[in-house]
Amino acid sequence: MPATVWILIPSYKDGPYELLRTGWITRVEQNEEREVIVHDTRNDSFIVARGSSRTPEVPVDFGTQLLQALDAARRAAQEVDSDRVVAARYGEDSWSWEAYALDEVPPAQAEPPLYDPPTPGQVRLPPPPKGSFVPNPNGSMPLWAPAKTAEAETGATTE
Numbered sequence: 001m002p003a004t005v006w007i008l009i010p011s012y013k014d015g016p017y018e019l020l021r022t023g024w025i026t027r028v029e030q031n032e033e034r035e036v037i038v039h040d041t042r043n044d045s046f047i048v049a050r051g052s053s054r055t056p057e058v059p060v061d062f063g064t065q066l067l068q069a070l071d072a073a074r075r076a077a078q079e080v081d082s083d084r085v086v087a088a089r090y091g092e093d094s095w096s097w098e099a100y101a102l103d104e105v106p107p108a109q110a111e112p113p114l115y116d117p118p119t120p121g122q123v124r125l126p127p128p129p130k131g132s133f134v135p136n137p138n139g140s141m142p143l144w145a146p147a148k149t150a151e152a153e154t155g156a157t158t159e
Helices: 061-078 147-154
Strands: 005-009 020-021 025-030 036-040 045-049 084-090 095-101 131-134 143-146
Touching: 005 045, 005 061, 020 045, 025 061, 036 061, 045 061, 061 084, 061 095
Parallel strands: 005 084
Antiparallel strands: 005 020, 025 036, 036 045, 084 095, 131 143
16 A cells, blocks of 8 residues: 555644545645635545644745645655655744654644743732722822722722
8 A cells, every 4th residue: 555645633732633634635725814724525624724822823825835745745655655644833933844754743732821931030020019099189090009098098998
């Protein structure tokens, strides 16, 4: 049996996955949101790469890059007579398609956190002291007052 090329879907986050045989692909498209979508002979469609607020934006030509990666993987698979898996990966600031032997596919990439962790030179600020905001007599931003001062000025008890 000849070697086959597979697409790992989704290949960039943890969780359930699928392998799509590239011989079943009928169409590859990239929509306005830059999602790369692959259609197969069963009329199923799979989103194989998409950007998000957590990942770098998918390049405009990433669908074309997928076809180039599949072609290169097909040639490599024929040379060594062994299946290959193509997966979308992202680095610090860009996406790429990578081809692996079946026994060399690394674990899926977990999506990066929503925030940047503080660098060693940064210090987190402590929470504000208990108290309340009181109106500023000058009419601009309210003033911060400790709990006892706020009680005296407003006549209310804060807890």
